[in-house]
Amino acid sequence: MQALIQTWQRVFAATQSLEGLAPLAIRLYLAPVFMQAGWNKFSAFSDTVAWFGNPEWGLGLPFPTLMVILAAGTELVGGLLLILGLFTRLISLPLMVTMLVAIFAVHWSNGWLAIADTSSWLANEQVMASAEKLERGRAILQEHGNYDWLTSSGNFVILNNGIEFGATYFVMLLALYFLGGGRYTSLDYFLSRKAS
Template identity: 65%
Template sequence: MSKYDNTVKRLHHFDGIALLLIRLYLAPVMIQAGWNKASSFSGIVDWFGNEDYGLGLPFPFVLALLATAAELVGGIFLLFGLLTRLVSIPLLVTMLVAMVTVHGKNGWLAISDPSSWLADGTILLNERIMDAPEKLAAAKSLLQTHGNYDWLTSSGNMVVLNNGIEFAATYFVMLLVLLIYGGGKYVSADYFLTRNR
């Protein structure tokens, strides 16, 4: 057996680390999204159901409740690696619905970047991205003239949010990995609950 084969054989003890890192990345994202929905639940129900300024979804109360529970409870379970495969399913559905109903019309990019090859029509063009530099320049000019620009930008550069499917699609892929592989060997509650079976 070669050194390479021996190394690969030993690496199986670390199989769970990548899954742990995915869980630790996703958990706060999902918990925060669920908490935000729970904190303003009536507004979320209204936005889910309203056809004029919202999503126009049927059964808005039920769908808002399911999305809130999936993200809040699912995020907590992901944190501990508890029922990882099971909680990944409603979270996958939530991300898919978000991509189709909220983000899809905005193309791929989450943040407007007209210099990106993803903004040139290659993947789900949102033509408003091309206006982002002018909008950003106008906002900077207004803030430099009438606002405390240095304070407002002390935490980072200003950007124009495009709200494309980029983040939801990334979370979808990560959740799909967790659905297939589970919470991770040695690093999840699932592992310790099922290892004796």
């Protein structure tokens, strides 16, 4: 048992210099997600403002123009900062806020699942109702479209738009908040070494 513990300690010590790879992987995964979301908001700015502000068919948020600017700006600038590993902990906070707003204002009523999967133990009433829509959609496509071509890149699915992705991104950002940008893999690391 002592030999096993010593082997583990040697392996851990040898891989400690690679500990920056996990934050780097998280940063590089999240950066394009946020940059695309920010770009989408800015590229359809007036439509996004209308959706943010309208209480009947949108989110009904106050100051929708300001909210879109803040959300899209945070996502675009935040994505760039994540790529660089610069101010990682700092930018994680407003990005977490955007995820909380998305979770509670947009996705919460749809349950957990992002894609409707009636076989999931997380399937809610809305997901279960999607089974009929999925079958009808397949029938229409098979009758009037080139179904084999349409599904050659993947299955035909119903989007449920639940909190799954937002919650996952929030947890990843929370990890970055505590881990930082990463040893040897971020500008944060090199700036902190230079400062000390």
